[in-house]
Amino acid sequence: xxxxxxxxxxxxxxxxxxxxxxxxxxxxxxxxxxxxxxxxxxxxxxxxxxxxxxxxxxxxxxxxxxxxxxxxxxxxxxxxxxxxxxxxxxxxxxxxxxxxxxxxxxxxxxxxxxxxxxxxxxxxxxxxxxxxxxxxxxxxxxxxxxxxxxxxxxxxxxxxxxxxxxxxxxxxxxxxxxxxxxxxxxxxxxxxxxxxxxxxxxxxxxxxxxxxxxxxxxxxxxxxxxxxxxxxxxxxxxxxxxxxxxxxxxxxxxxxxxxxxxxxxxxxxxxxxxxxxxxxxxxxxxxxxxxxxxxxxxxxxxxxxxxxxxxxxxxxxxxxxxxxxxxxxxxxxxxxxxxxxxxxxxxxxxxxxxxxxxxxxxxxxxxxxxxxxxxxxxxxxxxxxxxxxxxxxxxxxxxxxxxxxxxxxxxxxxxxxxxxxxx
Numbered sequence: 057x058x059x060x061x062x063x064x065x066x067x068x069x070x071x072x073x074x075x076x077x078x079x080x081x082x083x084x085x086x087x088x089x090x091x092x093x094x095x096x097x098x099x100x101x102x103x104x105x106x107x108x109x110x111x112x113x114x115x116x117x118x119x120x121x122x123x124x125x126x127x128x129x130x131x132x133x134x135x136x137x138x139x140x141x142x143x144x145x146x147x148x149x150x151x152x153x154x155x156x157x158x159x160x161x162x163x164x165x166x167x168x169x170x171x172x173x174x175x176x177x178x179x180x181x182x183x184x185x186x187x188x189x190x191x192x193x194x195x196x197x198x199x200x201x202x203x204x205x206x207x208x209x210x211x212x213x214x215x216x217x218x219x220x221x222x223x224x225x226x227x228x229x230x231x232x233x234x235x236x237x238x239x240x241x242x243x244x245x246x247x248x249x250x251x252x253x254x255x256x257x258x259x260x261x262x263x264x265x266x267x268x269x270x271x272x273x274x275x276x277x278x279x280x281x282x283x284x285x286x287x288x289x290x291x292x293x294x295x296x297x298x299x300x301x302x303x304x305x306x307x308x309x310x311x312x313x314x315x316x317x318x319x320x321x322x323x324x325x326x327x328x329x330x331x332x333x334x335x336x337x338x339x340x341x342x343x344x345x346x347x348x349x350x351x352x353x354x355x356x357x358x359x360x361x362x363x364x365x366x367x368x369x370x371x372x373x374x375x376x377x378x379x380x381x382x383x384x385x386x387x388x389x390x391x392x393x394x395x396x397x398x399x400x401x402x403x404x405x406x407x408x409x410x411x412x413x414x415x416x417x418x419x420x421x422x423x424x425x426x427x428x429x430x431x432x433x434x435x436x437x438x439x440x441x442x443x444x445x446x447x448x449x450x451x452x453x454x455x456x457x458x459x460x461x462x463x464x465x466x467x468x469x470x471x472x473x474x475x476x477x478x479x
Contacts, residue, residue, distance in 0.1 A: 084105060097155055142203040239262050242258075311325050362395050372407070401427070428468055
C-alpha cells in the first residue's frame with residue numbers, strides 16, 4: 057500500500073481528485089448560501105453535481121474494483137455503466153440549457169434526450185452504438201457517434217439560447233456559455249484522439265470546471281436581474297413623484313369649471329389632460345431614451361393645461377435642434393417647476409424653452425423670470441433628499457447620456473437650467 061501511495065502517478069491522481077471534489081463542494085456551499093439562486097435552479101445545479109461526481113468516480117471505481125464486483129457479469133455491467141454515462145452527459149447539457157434561462161424547444165429537447173437514451177440502451181441487444189467483449193474489450197458500432205451528435209446539438213442550443221437572451225446586455229460575461237461549450241468540445245476531441253484510457257477523462261474535468269464557471273455566470277446574471285428589478289422599482293417610484301397630485305386635482309377643478317362656462321374648451325382640455333396622463337404613465341415603463349420631439353410634445357400638452365389656469369403666463373418654445381435623444385420626463389418636470397415655484401405668481405411671468413447645437417453638444421435651455429432661489433441651498437437640499445424631481449432629471453441626464461445639468465438662479469430675477477447632451 058505504501059508503494060502504491062508513493063507512486064507519482066497515483067499522487068497526481070489523488071491531487072486531481074481532491075481538486076475536483078473541492079470545486080464541487082465549493083459550488084454546493086455557494087449555491088446553498090446564494091440568495092439570488094432560484095429554487096428550481098438550485099435543484100438543477102445539485103443534480104448536475106451529482107451526475108458529474110458519478111461520471112468522475114465510477115470509471116475509477118470500476119477499474120480498481122470491477123473485477124471484484126462485476127466479475128460474474130462483466131460485459132453486462134460495463135454496457136450498463138457506459139450507456140448510463142452517455143445518457144447522463146446529455147442530461148447535464150440539457151440542465152445547463154435550463155440554467156441559462158432558455159425555455160425554447162422543451163418538447164424537442166425531451167424528444168432528443170429520449171431518442172439518445174433509447175439508442176444508447178440498444179447496446180444490451182445489438183452492437184449498434186458500442187459493444188464489450190467477455191474480456192472487457194470495447195469497440196464502437198455504426199451508431200457510435202449518436203451520443204456525441206446529441207451533445208453537439210445541445211451545445212448549439214445552449215450557445216444560441218444564452219446569446220439570444222442576454223445579447224442586449226453587452227456584458228463580457230455573456231461569453232461564458234460559449235467558452236464552456238468550447239471547453240467541453242475540446243475535451244471530447246482530446247479524449248477521442250488519444251489511445252489510452254485515463255482514470256479521469258478530459259471530459260469529466262471539463263464538465264467539473266464548467267459547473268464552477270456556469271455557477272459564477274448564473275450568479276452574475278441573477279445579480280444583474282435583481283439590480284434591474286430594483287432600478288425599475290426606483291424608476292417607477294421616481295416617475296410617480298413627477299406626476300404631481302396637486303396638478304391633477306387643479307386640472308380636474310379647472311375642467312369642471314370650464315364645463316359650465318366654456319364646454320368646447322373643456323372638451324379640448326380633457327383631451328390634452330388624457331394625453332398628458334397617457335404619456336406620463338407610458339414613461340413608467342420606459343427605460344431607454346426617447347426623441348426630444350416627443351418630450352417637447354409632452355411638455356406642450358402640460359403647459360397648455362397650465363395656461364388655462366394661469367392665462368397671464370407666457371411659455372415660448374424655440375426649437376432649433378430636435379434630432380437627438382433624451383431620458384423621458386426631462387423637460388416637462390423642469391417647466392412644471394418653473395411654473396409652480398417661479399412664475400405662477402407673476403403678473404407677466406414667462407418660461408422659455410430652447411434647444412440648439414453648440415459644437416459637439418445638443419443643448420436644452422429652460423429659463424424663467426420667476427422668484428429665483430439660492431442655488432447652493434437648493435443643491436444641499438437635493439442631496440438631503442428634497443427636490444427629488446430635479447435630482448432625478450440630473451441623475452438620468454448624467455447616467456443615461458453622459459451629459460451635464462447646470463442650474464443658475466438669482467433671487468427676484470429668475471432661474472436658468474442648461475442641459476448638454478453629447479452627440
